[in-house]
Amino acid sequence: MTAPGAIEEAGATERATVVIVGTGFSGLGMAIQLRKAGRDDFVILEKADDIGGTWRDNTYPGCACDVQSHMYSFSFEQNPDWSRWFSGQQEIWAYLKRLADKYDLWRFIRFGREMVSARWDADEGLWSVQDTAGRTYRGRFLVSGVGALHIPNIPRLPGIEHFQGTAFHSANWDHDYDLRGKRVAVIGTGASAVQFVPEIAPLVGKLTVFQRTPPWVLPKPDRPVPQWMRTMFRTVPGVQRLVRAGLYWMLEARAVGFNGHPWLLKLASKIGERHIAKAVKDPQLRAKLTPDYVMGCKRVLMSNDYYPALARDNVEVVDSGIAEVRAHSIVDGAGVEHDADAIVYGTGFHVTDAFDHLSIVGEDGRDLAKQWATHGMQTHRGICVEGFPNLFFLLGPNTGLGHNSVVFMIEAQIRYVLDAIRLVESNGALALRVRPEAQEAFQRDIQRRLAKGVWSTGGCTSYYLDAQGVNRTIWPGFTWRYYLQTRSVDPSEFELVQPAAAAVR
Incomplete structure (x- = not known):
């Protein structure tokens, strides 16, 4: 790995096995699990000068989470000292910074590096990622942790x-x-x-x-977390996990x-x-x-x-x-x-068109933005896209939630990505590509279920829907079902690209 700050000049190239984009919950969570797996062969691109994603950018008065903090945090890094049940922006941002400190992530982050394009090199089995300054990052696996709530949606008001x-x-x-x-x-x-x-x-x-x-605005059951409870979380094993489990099932209902x-x-x-x-x-x-x-x-x-x-x-x-x-x-x-x-x-963000500004080119010159603009944002399990080997999305299309914590979904996806990387490497393959029929089956299933949901039948239009009125944002159902679906990669749903095959392509 190149030392932080060493790659500065335009035209320079940095190599890593995994290229991660973004330092919000998704990007940092991916990096933490790579570190836990004993890996340091990754780099994280961050467009800003600090980590945090949504919780760095949104500093408006009153900014806070609308999911209880004990659920809106990593299960493997619970915080016993949340001051309120629904924490504010500064406290969540500080939580992410503590994780970056604990897992020594700062040295892997390249600040001020906004990804503008990524192209799949089939001969080498590598992604070539370019930032706004013309620097290039070459990696076997590309993990997008940019999320959907980062490009402000400003309406074009007449005059x-x-x-x-x-x-x-x-x-x-x-x-x-x-x-x-x-x-x-x-x-x-x-x-x-x-x-x-x-x-x-x-x-x-x-x-x-x-x-x-x-x-629709409901009362917010927010209050300070009493000191005795915080002390119990710190000193009595299992208590905070029990509270978290109770919150999970309450929200899941x-x-x-x-x-x-x-x-x-x-x-x-x-x-x-x-x-x-x-x-x-x-x-x-x-x-x-x-x-x-x-x-x-x-x-x-x-x-x-x-x-x-x-x-x-x-x-x-x-x-x-x-x-x-x-x-x-x-x-x-x-x-x-x-x-x-x-x-x-207060007009929210670009959601179903959040990737329109990026140039991501996969096999046979496929342009992801054009493909999604034509056919809608279609993925396999919200993570992989047919025709784009070794590309993974965290909190991608149809994995957003309206009832529970998206951090739960992010953790499930990180585990899935790690399993996919292991599958490629343990088989001596260059890449893994999702089979078209697997992606099509997944899309048919979720769209069938979404058609029955309140987002389609409730009598409104929302940012959940794309320009064609199709829900490309929400996961249709219980999150525990998504957890079961993503516990491991099903090899039958993918094709492993071997070195010789990759060279032929």
């Missing part, structure tokens, strides 16, 4: 080029801009907005929230409603309606904030202070759309002009 105020996305929060006393327009009411709106509402002079579709039993979600929606009624007394505002679709069709959110914030005298909710942006204002769909000194986008 936005004329706006003379400050505008930024929640994932790129402008901490130098003082919101106190300002007239602020928030575009979007998704997961981030539900967290930052209550934080900024008491500070600003006027807050105008532009809502396209109201989310929610999958029943999402998958073919929407009547259960209709019962849950009554809790959401009472949550609105408790905080919002104005019947017109209550009507604006009450969704007309089945809970779960869009991401279900949690907050105890979002509705009280919207009921403040200095806050207005606009649900008529945006007709035009002017130099110092926004005109809504009803023709009403709203003054604005700043615009904050």
Whole structure:
């Protein structure tokens, strides 16, 4: 391995057996398991100047996890000292940094190295990865840990080029801009907005929230973790694992409603309606904030202070759309002009089109972005893609969750990738490629099950769906079933490319 910082000049090449992209939960988790396996033949590319992925980038006020921290963490690295049941951004980021320290990962990370392209060399059985500075990384295995929530989705508002105020996305929060006393327009009411709106509402002079579709927001059972419990987690073996198991099965039960039993979600929606009624007394505002679709069709959110914030005298909710942006204002769909000194986008991220900007070329010149744009994001188990040997996605298509912790899915996928690498190396092969019929069978199965789920039948559109209305984001069912499917690689679903065969290709 080349020492950190040694590869700086454009055109330089670094070699490693495994090239990992990203330093969020996926990338770091993959690196940790490689280290545990006694390997140091890998390199990690990170576009930023620090680790953390989502939990590095999102520093907006109130940023926190909406899954209990004792589940939103690695099973093999439990943290007994979470301060709250739902931890904030800084605490989760610090957790990841401690893992990088513990497993000595810093020396494997190449900061400021954003991958722009990757090409499969069939003759050598290697991936050639290039970053924005023209450096090249050559590796037998390429593991993408970039996830889907890293490219901000900023809508093209008519007339936005004329706006003379400050505008930024929640994932790129402008901490130098003082919101106190300002007239602020928030575009979007998704997961981030539900967290930052209550934080900024008491500070600003006027807050105008532009809502396209109201989310279902449930009470958040968040509270500090008492010191006696943290002490017990540290000193009594098995207690924290028992708590984690209880959380897992409690969250897992929610999958029943999402998958073919929407009547259960209709019962849950009554809790959401009472949550609105408790905080919002104005019947017109209550009507604006009450969704007309089945809970779960869009991401279900949690907050105890979002509705009280919207009921403040200095806050207005606009649900008529945006007709035009002017130099110092926004005109809504009803023709009403709203003054604005700043615009904050709470509009989420590119999800089903997150890989469109990358050039990943596999066998026979196949372009992954074009292939997915034409046929949809199709994979085998959300990890492998037919025609792209030795390429693995962590938290790839159709492995996102609406009911449990994605870290559970990431761990299952890391184990699967490690088994795939062992299968290749133990057989003296150059590569492993998924058989087309295996991928097709997997896709038929998950799309059949997704068709019955609330995401397809709940009466809404969401970021779960691609441009053709197909769900390419969510795992349709229980996560324990995914765990069983990915315990090991089924050799019958793959073809091993031997050196001679690779040279012929």
